[in-house]
Amino acid sequence: MFKYLLRRFIFLLVTYIVATTIVFILPRAIPGNPLSQILSNLSRVAQANPEAIRAAEKTLMEEFGLGKPWYVQYFEFITKALRGDLGTSITFYPRKVIDLIIPVIPWTLALLLPATIVAWILGNSLGALAAYKRNTWIDKGVLTTSLIVSQIPYYWLGMIFIFLFGVKLGWLPVQGAYSQGTIPNLSWSFFVDVLKHYIMPFASIVVSAMGGWAIGMRLMVIYELGSDYAMFSEYLGMKDKRIFKYVFRNSLLPQITGLALSLGGVLGGALITEIVFNYPGTGYLLFRALTTLDYPLIQGIFVILIASIYLANFIVDFLYALIDPRIRLGQEA
Amino acid sequence: MIRPLFKNKKFIIGFSIFLFFLFLGIFGPVFYKVDPMEMTWDYEQPPSSAHPLGTDTYGRDVLAQLLHGIRSSLYIGFLAAIISLVIGTIIGSFSAVKRGIVDDVLMGITNIVLTTPSILIAILIASYLKVRSVEMVAVILGLFQWPWFARAIRAQLMSVMSREYVYLSVMAGYSDLRLVIEDLIPTIATYAFMSFVLFINGGIMGEAGLSLIGLGPTQGISLGIMLQWAVLMEAVRRGLWWWFVPPGLAIVAVTASLLVISTAMDEVFNPRLREE
Numbered sequence: 001m002f003k004y005l006l007r008r009f010i011f012l013l014v015t016y017i018v019a020t021t022i023v024f025i026l027p028r029a030i031p032g033n034p035l036s037q038i039l040s041n042l043s044r045v046a047q048a049n050p051e052a053i054r055a056a057e058k059t060l061m062e063e064f065g066l067g068k069p070w071y072v073q074y075f076e077f078i079t080k081a082l083r084g085d086l087g088t089s090i091t092f093y094p095r096k097v098i099d100l101i102i103p104v105i106p107w108t109l110a111l112l113l114p115a116t117i118v119a120w121i122l123g124n125s126l127g128a129l130a131a132y133k134r135n136t137w138i139d140k141g142v143l144t145t146s147l148i149v150s151q152i153p154y155y156w157l158g159m160i161f162i163f164l165f166g167v168k169l170g171w172l173p174v175q176g177a178y179s180q181g182t183i184p185n186l187s188w189s190f191f192v193d194v195l196k197h198y199i200m201p202f203a204s205i206v207v208s209a210m211g212g213w214a215i216g217m218r219l220m221v222i223y224e225l226g227s228d229y230a231m232f233s234e235y236l237g238m239k240d241k242r243i244f245k246y247v248f249r250n251s252l253l254p255q256i257t258g259l260a261l262s263l264g265g266v267l268g269g270a271l272i273t274e275i276v277f278n279y280p281g282t283g284y285l286l287f288r289a290l291t292t293l294d295y296p297l298i299q300g301i302f303v304i305l306i307a308s309i310y311l312a313n314f315i316v317d318f319l320y321a322l323i324d325p326r327i328r329l330g331q332e333a
Numbered sequence: 334m335i336r337p338l339f340k341n342k343k344f345i346i347g348f349s350i351f352l353f354f355l356f357l358g359i360f361g362p363v364f365y366k367v368d369p370m371e372m373t374w375d376y377e378q379p380p381s382s383a384h385p386l387g388t389d390t391y392g393r394d395v396l397a398q399l400l401h402g403i404r405s406s407l408y409i410g411f412l413a414a415i416i417s418l419v420i421g422t423i424i425g426s427f428s429a430v431k432r433g434i435v436d437d438v439l440m441g442i443t444n445i446v447l448t449t450p451s452i453l454i455a456i457l458i459a460s461y462l463k464v465r466s467v468e469m470v471a472v473i474l475g476l477f478q479w480p481w482f483a484r485a486i487r488a489q490l491m492s493v494m495s496r497e498y499v500y501l502s503v504m505a506g507y508s509d510l511r512l513v514i515e516d517l518i519p520t521i522a523t524y525a526f527m528s529f530v531l532f533i534n535g536g537i538m539g540e541a542g543l544s545l546i547g548l549g550p551t552q553g554i555s556l557g558i559m560l561q562w563a564v565l566m567e568a569v570r571r572g573l574w575w576w577f578v579p580p581g582l583a584i585v586a587v588t589a590s591l592l593v594i595s596t597a598m599d600e601v602f603n604p605r606l607r608e609e
Contacts, residue, residue, distance in 0.1 A: 011448075155542075156577075167571075223605055268450065276569070313448060
């Protein structure tokens with residue numbers, strides 16, 4: 001099991017280095033030199049104080065290491081990124097990129113993590129149920145709904161929810177993570193306020209993410225039910241429920257791998273959902289960075305996001321190793 | 334080979350819906366000749382006989398935008414799908430045929446791309462491009478969705494190549510080309526087609542996502558761009574449903590119909606799913 005985890009860790013580390021290399025190369029490889037664009041943008045965005053602009057220019061030149069050979073730039077970029085030094089924002093000059101990112105991460109995590117897990121559990125249970133009741137109306141209902149629901153973009157479902165439950169019915173607040181004018185604190189009323197704002201973005205992710213899991217799980221269980229061991233147990237006269245328990249466990253394994261692979265897409269969708277809801281998470285910060293072409297901030301957000309995806313991947317690998325007896329007992333999967 | 338498909342109810346439904354939207358995209362703008370960019374003073378009007386789907390903040394006709402949007406979203410989807418299919422097939426079959434170090438390197442690359450969050454990389458690339466044509470957006474999206482397909486093609490080809498009939502063909506002195514055309518392509522054809530269909534979905538969804546954060550095509554209209562405008566102008570919170578509901582519905586209808594087509598094909602051609 002340790003060998004397996006070590007292998008996965010090295011793979012993810014290599015992948016992370018490749019990804020950060022892409023983040024490093026892009027602004028330097030794309031014609032039109034975005035760095036000079038940044039500098040020209042600076043005069044528009046930063047305070048119109050010429051001295052401040054010159055100071056910002058100097059920080060930027062230093063941080064991007066312009067003028068130094070590319071391998072020195074690259075080495076500095078990677079080592080700084082590993083130390084958490086992601087440079088200085090242009091839009092919010094002179095604030096550090098890392099200081100802007102840290103306060104938004106909890107909002108994104110609080111939205112994304114529970115939504116992904118709930119969608120995964122609900123979707124898999126529904127899918128397994130559909131396969132168990134194959135060709136009944138339950139199966140057909142689950143499959144048809146899942147096929148449609150899985151194709152609804154999170155953010156569009158979010159828009160529909162805002163329109164229905166926020167605008168038309170007035171049940172829930174239409175934007176933000178808490179009411180404007182309130183200062184985040186630990187009181188009960190603030191908690192309730194946050195919860196009210198949380199329901200719609202959470203539900204839009206859960207509902208549309210669920211469909212895909214249900215479709216996948218249904219297929220897995222149908223495959224497993226047709227496999228030799230399931231057939232054999234049936235011939236032995238084992239109870240359906242018991243066979244199903246084994247089948248369910250085995251079908252769950254590929255779904256765990258699927259969870260790791262889907263994280264990137266889920267994150268992308270959730271970021272856009274945050275924009276639709278004006279939810280103060282990473283997606284919203286990224287959106288502001290993109291609209292003002294704040295490249296240091298954009299790069300910083302990406303370095304962090306990609307790192308967290310790989311970290312999550314590793315956690316899923318670890319869970320997989322715990323659950324799959326073949327890996328747990330030191331055999332190869 | 335195609336005939337059993339048309340006995341499958343799911344396939345017929347999915348296929349009809351998709352054809353309907355394909356026709357809307359191809360012929361809609363030809364028959365409904367309203368300029369989607371023309372601004373009028375009838376702004377933010379709900380659906381009426383003059384504007385069947387109402388107008389947006391600039392008084393532009395939403396139906397005209399929708400028809401043009403369906404056209405370019407489908408175009409982006411197809412283009413991205415072709416790119417992914419070609420890359421995936423080349424990498425997958427090279428891996429399967431060459432084996433050894435070529436296989437290791439190619440699969441290494443494939444796994445890295447597979448684990449890298451593609452939509453994020455697409456956002457990053459798009460953010461550095463000042464002008465983005467519809468084709469460029471399709472390329473950016475197509476470049477990252479092939480890995481799972483390459484892996485599946487590799488696995489399928491490897492299992493096919495170890496079967497007896499392929500071995501017999503080799504012994505009978507078939508040329509490589511004939512071997513590929515007669516023995517290998519038919520075995521991956523249905524799978525490739527099903528994947529192609531899902532790649533189109535990836536392209537359409539990817540475009541919508543990119544556009545919504547403001548990184549879609551810089552000229553023209555797509556379904557994603559319609560949604561972006563609606564979000565920018567606060568159409569949702571101001572209750573202008575005729576503006577943001579149609580493009581979303583179109584996205585869901587097209588992608589869900591394609592998913593149904595692919596699922597139905599799986600049911601028809603995959604022996605493990607066939608019912609007793």
